[in-house]
Amino acid sequence: MRIHKISGLNCPEAGAVAISWAEGCETPARNFAREHRLPIINELPGWRGLCFCLQAGGWVLKDLSGEIQTPFSLRFEARHGSRGKDPLLNAMGKAQAVLDLTAGWGGDALHIALSGRRVVSVERNPVVYQLLVQAREQLGDADLAGRLTFLHLDAAGKDFSQQLNQCLNSGDAFELVYLDPMFSDRVLKSAKAKKPMYLMQRLTDTPSDTNERHLFENAMAIAQKRVVVKRGLKAPYITDSQPQGSIKSKLLRFDLYNPL
Numbered sequence: 395m396r397i398h399k400i401s402g403l404n405c406p407e408a409g410a411v412a413i414s415w416a417e418g419c420e421t422p423a424r425n426f427a428r429e430h431r432l433p434i435i436n437e438l439p440g441w442r443g444l445c446f447c448l449q450a451g452g453w454v455l456k457d458l459s460g461e462i463q464t465p466f467s468l469r470f471e472a473r474h475g476s477r478g479k480d481p482l483l484n485a486m487g488k489a490q491a492v493l494d495l496t497a498g499w500g501g502d503a504l505h506i507a508l509s510g511r512r513v514v515s516v517e518r519n520p521v522v523y524q525l526l527v528q529a530r531e532q533l534g535d536a537d538l539a540g541r542l543t544f545l546h547l548d549a550a551g552k553d554f555s556q557q558l559n560q561c562l563n564s565g566d567a568f569e570l571v572y573l574d575p576m577f578s579d580r581v582l583k584s585a586k587a588k589k590p591m592y593l594m595q596r597l598t599d600t601p602s603d604t605n606e607r608h609l610f611e612n613a614m615a616i617a618q619k620r621v622v623v624k625r626g627l628k629a630p631y632i633t634d635s636q637p638q639g640s641i642k643s644k645l646l647r648f649d650l651y652n653p654l
């Protein structure tokens with residue numbers, strides 16, 4: 395079996411992001427800022443928060459507070475190896491086409507794709523999405539990259555199903571829809587040791603119950619056979635209704651729901 399690893403480093407204290415660029419990259423960086431209504435660093439004198447910077451080698455995140463010196467850049471690494479028990483893949487069952495509604499740094503999507511399944515993974519944060527697309531483009535494995543699609547959409551939106559169909563342009567059907575909307579307390583407490591996750595928390599909105607409810611409703615409406623929700627081992631269910639089953643590991647639980 396193959397395993398993956400994501401490497402990166404940064405630890406910002408500010409939630410907001412300003413855009414900057416290196417020489418020769420101004421036009422695409424300005425276009426990105428305009429498209430996503432993000433401030434340009436020159437407009438924020440004395441800015442000491444996160445900076446999303448376009449350089450010749452691609453986008454990187456920098457922490458201008460100086461606390462963390464190394465810029466963060468997402469990398470997907472695909473390797474062969476043994477992982478022993480694999481609750482995430484067990485929860486996927488026989489599904490060959492998976493829709494992941496909460497991409498994050500793409501670790502789960504990549505792991506599912508490494509098992510040979512096709513994954514469409516949705517992310518609403520434009521900075522996170524841009525880094526996902528870049529990491530996919532830099533993958534050395536064309537087959538693997540071909541099984542991974544990232545989309546920039548709000549998966550909790552009312553019109554999400556229609557938007558999804560327009561993006562995929564094929565009325566693709568998904569046997570299984572996967573959700574991982576939450577940050578566990580454990581991740582929060584060990585923030586310094588898990589810099590990519592800590593950075594994600596600084597970049598993305600605080601998880602809300604309404605967002606989770608709408609994500610779950612959309613997942614149940616789209617999935618043909620199963621919805622899988624990743625939770626902390628002792629976290630409450632995402633909804634009032636009980637799942638049909640759960641697959642557990644030491645720290646995590648994958649709740650399984652059958653759409654009606």
Ligand SMILES: C[S@@+](CC[C@H](N)C(=O)[O-])C[C@H]1O[C@@H](n2cnc3c(N)ncnc32)[C@H](O)[C@@H]1O
Pocket residue numbers: 495496497498499500501502503516517518519522547548549550551574575576577594598599605609
């Ligand atoms: C805990 S992270 C997911 C981690 C991911 N499973 C991984 O392996 O890296 C949650 C992600 O879901 C995204 N998210 C939350 N609500 C969303 C929504 N309504 N639509 C799309 N993405 C959403 C957040 O921006 C964040 O990047």
